[in-house]
Amino acid sequence: MFAYIVRRTLATIPVMAVVALFVFSLLYLSPGDPAVIIAGDTATLDDIARIREKLGLDQPAYIQFGSWVWRLLHGDLGISIFTNLPVAKLIGQRVEPTVALAISTLCVSILAAIPMGVLAAWKAGSWIDRVVMVFAVLGFSVPVFVLAYLLIYVFAISADLLPVQGFVSIRNGFLPFLSHIAMPSLALGMIFSALIARMTRASMLDVLAQDYIRTAQAKGLAEGKVLIGHALKNAAVPIVTIIGIGVAGLISGVVVTETVFAIPGLGRLTVDAILRRDYPIIQGIILVFSAAYVLINLLVDLSYTFLDPRIRY
Amino acid sequence: MTVAPTDLALLAAPIARKRGVRDYVRRHPTIVIGAALLTLMALMAIFAPYLGTVDPQALSPIRRLRWPSAQYWFGTDMLGRDVYSRTIYGARVSLTVGISVALLASGFGLLIGLVTGFSRWTDAIVMRIMDGLMSIPAVLIAIALMALTRASLENVIFAITVADVPRVTRLVRGVVLTLRELPFVEAAFASGTGFFRILWRHILPNTLPPLLVQGTFVAASAMIVEAILSFLGAGTPPNIPSWGNIMAEGRSLFQVAYYIVLIPGAFLSITVLAINLLGDGLRDALDPRLARRM
Numbered sequence: 001m002f003a004y005i006v007r008r009t010l011a012t013i014p015v016m017a018v019v020a021l022f023v024f025s026l027l028y029l030s031p032g033d034p035a036v037i038i039a040g041d042t043a044t045l046d047d048i049a050r051i052r053e054k055l056g057l058d059q060p061a062y063i064q065f066g067s068w069v070w071r072l073l074h075g076d077l078g079i080s081i082f083t084n085l086p087v088a089k090l091i092g093q094r095v096e097p098t099v100a101l102a103i104s105t106l107c108v109s110i111l112a113a114i115p116m117g118v119l120a121a122w123k124a125g126s127w128i129d130r131v132v133m134v135f136a137v138l139g140f141s142v143p144v145f146v147l148a149y150l151l152i153y154v155f156a157i158s159a160d161l162l163p164v165q166g167f168v169s170i171r172n173g174f175l176p177f178l179s180h181i182a183m184p185s186l187a188l189g190m191i192f193s194a195l196i197a198r199m200t201r202a203s204m205l206d207v208l209a210q211d212y213i214r215t216a217q218a219k220g221l222a223e224g225k226v227l228i229g230h231a232l233k234n235a236a237v238p239i240v241t242i243i244g245i246g247v248a249g250l251i252s253g254v255v256v257t258e259t260v261f262a263i264p265g266l267g268r269l270t271v272d273a274i275l276r277r278d279y280p281i282i283q284g285i286i287l288v289f290s291a292a293y294v295l296i297n298l299l300v301d302l303s304y305t306f307l308d309p310r311i312r313y
Numbered sequence: 314m315t316v317a318p319t320d321l322a323l324l325a326a327p328i329a330r331k332r333g334v335r336d337y338v339r340r341h342p343t344i345v346i347g348a349a350l351l352t353l354m355a356l357m358a359i360f361a362p363y364l365g366t367v368d369p370q371a372l373s374p375i376r377r378l379r380w381p382s383a384q385y386w387f388g389t390d391m392l393g394r395d396v397y398s399r400t401i402y403g404a405r406v407s408l409t410v411g412i413s414v415a416l417l418a419s420g421f422g423l424l425i426g427l428v429t430g431f432s433r434w435t436d437a438i439v440m441r442i443m444d445g446l447m448s449i450p451a452v453l454i455a456i457a458l459m460a461l462t463r464a465s466l467e468n469v470i471f472a473i474t475v476a477d478v479p480r481v482t483r484l485v486r487g488v489v490l491t492l493r494e495l496p497f498v499e500a501a502f503a504s505g506t507g508f509f510r511i512l513w514r515h516i517l518p519n520t521l522p523p524l525l526v527q528g529t530f531v532a533a534s535a536m537i538v539e540a541i542l543s544f545l546g547a548g549t550p551p552n553i554p555s556w557g558n559i560m561a562e563g564r565s566l567f568q569v570a571y572y573i574v575l576i577p578g579a580f581l582s583i584t585v586l587a588i589n590l591l592g593d594g595l596r597d598a599l600d601p602r603l604a605r606r607m
Contacts, residue, residue, distance in 0.1 A: 018445020026457050038461075137593065141586035143537045145544055145560065146578035153571050164568070252452035256541050260564075270453075274460050274547045282460055290449045297448075 001305050008301050012294050019290045020072065023283045024065055027055070038081065038277045051081060055279070077287065078280035082273075087284040090269060097167045098254055098265035100177075104185040105192060105250060106243075113193035114232075114239070117200020121208060122227055124201075132197055139194025144253045148187035148260040155183060165262040184261045188253045192246050199242040203235035210234075236307045244300035251289050341598055347591030354584050358404035366398035369554045380572070387576050390559070391566055399554040400577050406466065406555035407536045407584060413470045414535035415528045418477040423524060425478070426485025427512065430493065440486070443479040451476035455538055456547050464550040469542060473535045484527050488520045522599040529592030533585045540581055556581045 035052040036043070043051075051057075056064045071078070077087035120132035142150075156164040162183055168176040207213065208231055216226045258267030266285055273281035338345045357364065373393030381388040387396035429436040446454070451473075458472035492498055492515070501511050542548030543557025544564075551558055556577040563573025 014441050015445050015448055018442055019449055022445060022449065023457070026461060137586065137589055141533070141589050142582045143540060143578070143585070145541070146575075146582055149560075149567060149571070149574045149578060152567065153575065157568060157571065248448075248450045251450040252538075252541070255452060255456075256544065259545060270456065271545050274456060274545060277460060279460065282457055286449055286453050286457055289453060293450065294448050 004305065005302055009298060012298055015294055016291060019287065019294075020069060021065075023286050024068055026283070027057075027279070028061065038279050040277060054079065054081065072287070077284035080273075080278050080281050082276045082278045087280050090281060091266065091284055091288055094264060094266045094269045096169065096265075097263045098258070098267065100167075100170065100181060101184055101188065101254060101257065101263060101265060102250060104181050105188045108185045109189040109193035109196055110243070112189070113196035114200050116193070117197040117239075118204055118227060118232060120197070120201040121204030121231075124205060129201075132201065136194040136198045136201075139190045139197075142190065143256075144187055144191060145256045145260050147190050148184070148257060151183045151187055152260075165260075167261075167263040167265070180261075184257045184263060187260070188250065188257045191253065192250055195242060195246045195249070196239065200235070200239050203238040204231055207231045207235045234308075237304060240300055240303055240307060244297040247293055247296050251293060341594050343590040344594030344598065347587045347589070347594060350583060350587035351591060354404055354580075354587065355408060357401060358408050361401045361405060364401055366401050367395050369394065369399040369402040370552065371395070380570075388570065388572050390562060390570075390573050396559065396573055396576060399559050400556070400580055402554050403556040403559060403577055404580065404584070406549055406553060407539065407581065409466070410470055410473065410539040411532035411536040411584075411588070414473045414477060415532035417470070417474045418481050418531050418535075419524055419528045421474070421478045422481025423485050423520065425482045426520070427489060427516070429482065430486045430489025430516075431512075436486070439482075443482055446476075446479045447483070451534070452538055452541055455542055456545070459542060459547040464548065466549055466553060469539055469548050472542075473538050476538070477531050477535065481524070481527060481531065484523060485520050488523055489516060492516055492519055526592055526596045526599060529588050529595060533588040533592065536581065536585055536588075 035048050035055065035057055038055075039048045039051050056067070068078075075088055077091065079085070080087055080090060083090070116132045116135070120129040123129055152164055155162045162179055166180055168180045170177040213226060213231055216230050217223075221230075254265070255267035255270050257263070258265045259271050262268070266288070269281060270285050272278075273285070371394060373389070376385075376389050376393040377391055379385050379389040379393075381396075385395055385397065387400055390396055390399075425439060429439045454476040455469075455472040458475060459468065462468045462472075498511065498515055501515055506514075539548055539555065540557035540560070543555050544561045546561060548557055549555040551562075559577040560574045563570065567574050
């Protein structure tokens with residue numbers, strides 16, 4: 001098992017290398033002179049020369065890449081063009097709201113979706129099953145920002161129950177934190193829970209058809225124990241896998257959700273960077289988000305060894 | 314994009330053809346509902362100029378922020394533009410992006426997938442690249458590409474296609490790797506059939522059903538990504554009314570004029586729902602083994 005953990009961990013290195021190469025080469029893949037595009041329509045020749053020098057575009061590509069990776073490995077993500085502050089620092093300032101949103105969304109989705117999927121599989125073909133499947137299809141179809149505005153309309157404008165937007169750190173009290181994070185988590189959690197509910201149902205249906213489930217039922221084990229202790233435990237691997245894969249969608253959704261609810265996180269930073277064409281920030285954010293995604297999926301893969309001890313690689 | 318029900322019956326099963334239309338609807342309700350909704354949206358997009366619309370870009374400062382009424386069905390926005398006309402024309406952008414990305418991503422994915430499925434050393438290199446690309450969330454790839462190019466519909470389509478190709482490639486490669494080991498392909502190789510003939514006659518046709526299903530989901534997600542990009546200000550240029558653009562413009566006024574955001578949002582949701590229903594139905598019809606589970 002130890003060998004598997006080491007091998008799986010080392011396998012993330014080539015993946016991150018490709019991500020870094022992609023992020024770096026974006027500047028070259030784009031048509032036209034990146035310095036001109038970043039500088040914008042109103043830039044003077046001096047501005048363009050300044051940006052070119054700042055991005056190191058006046059040096060050969062392999063030297064640029066080498067020094068860029070070297071600085072990256074030392075935690076240096078470059079300097080923002082617009083604010084002149086280190087990108088790593090800017091990202092560090094914005095991490096908390098994004099992490100808070102992601103974690104609360106994960107909790108909401110998993111707590112809602114797994115019971116739904118289990119129930120749907122247990123009562124397959126019944127009205128419960130149909131309701132869950134309709135929810136799953138709708139969840140995939142309503143884009144996060146449409147749902148977000150619908151929630152704002154219902155809970156903040158019509159009913160005046162929750163604040164329209166903003167973010168309060170958990171250090172400033174749990175209730176204010178909760179009232180601000182509730183709607184964003186619900187909006188973002190919809191598509192995620194649709195995904196998890198669907199996979200839970202499918203995986204549970206497979207397991208419930210197995211002989212050992214019939215044995216468990218035949219020996220008179222309580223239905224709840226069969227469902228949770230025997231079926232869900234054995235259905236866990238695909239569910240955990242889809243949660244890991246779904247994190248990519250979650251990250252995309254974070255950017256949009258933070259914009260709708262004016263949450264000062266990494267998503268807002270991304271949008272501001274797009275509007276200012278502040279390319280080092282965009283590069284840094286892609287690297288950080290992708291690293292988070294790769295790391296989470298590494299943890300998912302490592303969790304297999306605990307969820308299903310039969311898995312040996 | 315829209316597949317006529319009769320064509321689908323041919324794909325699904327010969328039995329469905331014999332039993333007639335009513336039975337087909339009963340057996341695959343999602344395909345019929347999805348196709349019908351999507352056809353409706355497509356007709357709306359095509360005949361946009363004849364549906365009582367005015368110039369979607371026409372400004373009218375005295376008629377700013379009128380609520381939906383008999384004259385302005387969906388109201389007017391903060392520049393006095395008719396939201397109904399803008400929404401109807403917006404369908405053109407969404408459908409164009411959805412269809413183009415689905416076709417382009419399927420085409421490139423099929424090509425790369427076929428090559429990697431048969432050539433071990435390309436497979437090793439290309440799939441590492443695809444693994445890397447797949448660990449960057451799709452919206453971020455598109456954002457990064459859009460931040461470096463000038464806003465145009467072509468660039469939006471290109472950016473979303475780049476983000477979607479790895480997933481299609483992975484699917485095609487998986488199908489090819491499975492097919493390659495099956496007895497009928499082995500038999501074809503053993504009896505001396507040429508490589509390209511095997512590719513054309515035995516491999517390609519079998520990749521098409523899963524590709525068709527995947528294509529519908531790519532189209533649905535491409536529409537959402539286009540709307541997200543436009544909503545964030547990194548997508549379709551503001552002089553083209555797209556659903557994402559209309560929503561972005563209505564954002565700051567949501568508390569006073571929420572219809573500007575919610576109406577195009579509803580149209581987007583219904584279109585995506587239609588494609589998802591169609592895709593789910595197609596998967597059930599084309600792969601009966603999966604139908605039971607998902």
